[in-house]
Amino acid sequence: MSKVGVMVMGPAGVGKTTFCNSIMSYMESQGRTANLVNLDPAATAQEYAFTIDIRDLISLEDVEEELKLGPNGGLIYCFEFLLKNLDWLDEQIGDYPDDYLIFDCPGQIELYSHIPAMPMVVKHIQQQLNFNLCCTYLIEAPFVVDRAKFFSGALEAMSTMIFMELPHVNILSKMDLIKDTMSKREIRKFLCPDPMLLEDDEIHDDQKDLMLSNPKFRKLNKAIAQLVDDFGMVQFLPLDCSEKDQNESVRTIVATIDNITQWDENQEPKEPHDEEEEEDDEE
Numbered sequence: 480m481s482k483v484g485v486m487v488m489g490p491a492g493v494g495k496t497t498f499c500n501s502i503m504s505y506m507e508s509q510g511r512t513a514n515l516v517n518l519d520p521a522a523t524a525q526e527y528a529f530t531i532d533i534r535d536l537i538s539l540e541d542v543e544e545e546l547k548l549g550p551n552g553g554l555i556y557c558f559e560f561l562l563k564n565l566d567w568l569d570e571q572i573g574d575y576p577d578d579y580l581i582f583d584c585p586g587q588i589e590l591y592s593h594i595p596a597m598p599m600v601v602k603h604i605q606q607q608l609n610f611n612l613c614c615t616y617l618i619e620a621p622f623v624v625d626r627a628k629f630f631s632g633a634l635e636a637m638s639t640m641i642f643m644e645l646p647h648v649n650i651l652s653k654m655d656l657i658k659d660t661m662s663k664r665e666i667r668k669f670l671c672p673d674p675m676l677l678e679d680d681e682i683h684d685d686q687k688d689l690m691l692s693n694p695k696f697r698k699l700n701k702a703i704a705q706l707v708d709d710f711g712m713v714q715f716l717p718l719d720c721s722e723k724d725q726n727e728s729v730r731t732i733v734a735t736i737d738n739i740t741q742w743d744e745n746q747e748p749k750e751p752h753d754e755e756e757e758e759d760d761e762e
């Protein structure tokens with residue numbers, strides 16, 4: 480049976496939950512089944528119900544109240560608690576052996592950069608529960624319209640890729656918010672960026688001043704851009720969740736995930752009329 484999991488990761492407010500809902504809606508439109516798994520102990524209510532919810536095990540609200548921890552310390556405590564109770568996750572996921580699971584993850588990026596809990600949970604799902612996992616990492620397009628910020632975001636995504644050790648898809652979210660022609664032209668270059676973009680003449684004036692006055696800055700930029708290129712972080716898929724129906728960007732991303740996770744259409748649960756047809760064939 481096909482066991483596929485999509486980890487939806489990225490900084491706070493980047494559009495992770497909205498993207499999860501868009502995947503659900505797209506799956507529905509294609510007659511495919513998928514289940515949402517909430518791994519954010521601080522999540523609030525949202526459009527599609529979570530089939531599995533970490534808050535049934537532990538919630539940030541309870542931790543903050545009972546242990547008097549702040550939001551970040553509380554979140555780390557929640558993940559350490561989850562690690563000690565992985566049998567809970569096994570039981571929950573065990574009920575969905577042949578499904579497509581979408582994991583909505585928290586927005587605290589320390590979970591993707593150095594705190595080991597998230598990679599350990601991911602490894603458990605991958606190795607003990609035999610899921611084909613894929614990480615989708617969202618960066619907000621309106622935040623990266625200038626090149627230095629784009630490469631900074633790309634490094635953040637690369638750090639997650641290295642830390643999670645999962646097949647990785649980079650996504651530029653909220654593309655509909657890029658409105659003026661100049662920014663649209665600029666952001667298009669980031670979908671398949673040339674590492675030499677940071678050397679280009681069109682770079683922002685304030686950065687150009689810094690570059691001209693400080694050759695070390697120019698050298699550093701060049702090295703970072705080359706590093707991003709060497710790691711193959713050359714592709715970002717655009718995402719626009721403002722359109723609910725016929726969402727081409729979600730369709731393309733799901734097709735990429737299917738390809739990476741080797742999701743097999745033939746392993747989907749069959750429709751009742753298919754079974755009847757099969758019985759007829761056997762007779």
Ligand SMILES: Nc1nc2c(ncn2[C@@H]2O[C@H](COP(=O)(O)OP(=O)(O)OP(=O)(O)O)[C@@H](O)[C@H]2O)c(=O)[nH]1
Binds near residue numbers: 498587654721
């Ligand atoms: N215009 C536009 N707004 C979006 C898009 N995707 C998400 N948003 C908005 O961005 C805000 C944050 O979206 P969420 O989906 O909650 O973001 P998140 O990453 O899950 O947030 P946290 O769980 O708090 O980290 C909401 O107001 C969404 O409506 C998009 O494609 N276009």
